[in-house]
Amino acid sequence: MKPYAPGEQPPPGKFIKLNTNENPYPPPPEVVSAITAAASGPLNRYPDPMATSFRRAAAEALGLPGPEWVLAGNGSDEILTILVRGFVGEGQSLRLPYPSYILYRTLADIQGASWEQVPFEEGWQLPAAFGQSRDDLRLVLLPNPNSPSGTIVPSQQIKQVADSLDCPLVVDEAYVDFADENCLDLVAENENVLVTRTLSKSYGLAGMRFGFLVAQPQVVAELAKIKDSYNCDTISIAAATAAMHSQDWLAEKVAAMNQTRQRMAGELAKMGFDVVPSHANFVWCTHPTGQHKAIYEYLKASQILIRYMEFPEWGDGLRISVGTDEQIDACLLMIQRFLDQSE
């Protein structure tokens, strides 16, 4: 079995990291205060198994009917693991679009299950085949916005996909805070719509590991039986609760990053890149020269990490995370230098 390979993690401070879609800004100050306060609390006692304070804060921030619509996890990776374990047995199957988040395949492999990739159509459109039922199909996963493309499938279309499927549809909204719409409303309409979120990207808490599921209460209750009893720790629950109370901070940082993203996309286009319009904190781009790997390596030699991605039978390209304006300027400068040299 080939394990999932996350993006490179160099020693801190030495690189400009634009390769794993982290937030370039530190988390809300209230989060740091909450961690410090919790550190002096009763760490010798087990945490709240259901992370009640977080669930309340999340339900309030997202306008959900109540905390029982939320399941907290040790990163949305854990939530995805719980979903695959809960719905997909050995020899059964899950579906994902292609190219997208290949972790889903790894989760199927670990489970002894199979996976089916449905290629996006031209312009990152979802084909009708994505919503077709099949006997052994037990879970369909859709990152929305998608990675590496940053594209989004409209919630109206996702509703149709969910309605046509016989199994649950997971809408992985890791990047949705950078987009203009989301699928939370669909959850109440169809118990087979399950939305996952993470605090790693928009809230600047990749180091904290906190993600959650939004689903109808009876689904949350069943999946809670699969998770480890104490899957979230006292400190991360306090941090995540404070993060959900920091909606003004979130709006401000998302606006700043989306502005940087637009500027970056424009500059890349001027350099001849084909840039896919992004609804996430990264952009996917390809260059007519096809020298994607060379650009990645040239930047890495200058201690700027971006992501070179190659999708068999599809093609390759560069995924560049939205950093600070200074980081993006440095990145653009080096790309321009590479292009100048290679002419």
Added chain:
Amino acid sequence: MKPYAPGEQPPPGKFIKLNTNENPYPPPPEVVSAITAAASGPLNRYPDPMATSFRRAAAEALGLPGPEWVLAGNGSDEILTILVRGFVGEGQSLRLPYPSYILYRTLADIQGASWEQVPFEEGWQLPAAFGQSRDDLRLVLLPNPNSPSGTIVPSQQIKQVADSLDCPLVVDEAYVDFADENCLDLVAENENVLVTRTLSKSYGLAGMRFGFLVAQPQVVAELAKIKDSYNCDTISIAAATAAMHSQDWLAEKVAAMNQTRQRMAGELAKMGFDVVPSHANFVWCTHPTGQHKAIYEYLKASQILIRYMEFPEWGDGLRISVGTDEQIDACLLMIQRFLDQSE
């Protein structure tokens, strides 16, 4: 499927908690400092996927050949989950002694696997049947010291069990810091011996969720493929590393708790309890009156929580965690009062 039910978690501060084997003392001060320092670090960046600093500190503290003998997890619960997922497929089987830690059964149920309980013999001795191979048997789990009994199987006997099995033997050493021996030496001798540890009990870090596996490097490498990429967070890695550097603190607290345990066991015996000699931070006791549930409820009404446990076809009894001397005095006083009243 019946989920695993952990001990009751009342609102903090209102109860004397002697029901979930937590450490009554706060964690080492260095751990609190490490958390506070990490809170101001780059939380917007992903953590070290392999928790290198912790693995180094653990290898040094335990005298292991190197960090590659250690796999870090989000609590030893996650390590146990990884082991069951890694070794036991649907329709295959795992084995545990009885009575012991029933979480193992839940993990088998979640996996669609079956479990076989081998009853302890008189005096909590392990029967020969525990080491017998069987075709579909893929994992054997032995808590040592055992819960609820607090008894320990000598490592020499565990060596024989491991040698006679065809599948891996997990020695769950959650409580071993309170005992006089452990099975770490067996890991180097037999790649099928896997030792799990937790920082929840002896290090006073139940709220932090950190556990680890000690196994031969090739086993660690294979199991690392199953875990979530970033299963431990930046803060908990810093806390756990500091904990492993606090061996003097550990020795002092373990000595104090073992002294309290001896005193508690003596006092319970004076009240007529049959007290099993314990090598853990709790004692298992039964009373000739058989009024275990009534004692539990009487204490709960006085805001003292102990654990009433009933094992079908075996019997029931009380498991009392080692608290501070003051907590134990309060607990003993109320038990005495119950016995006085019920005469």
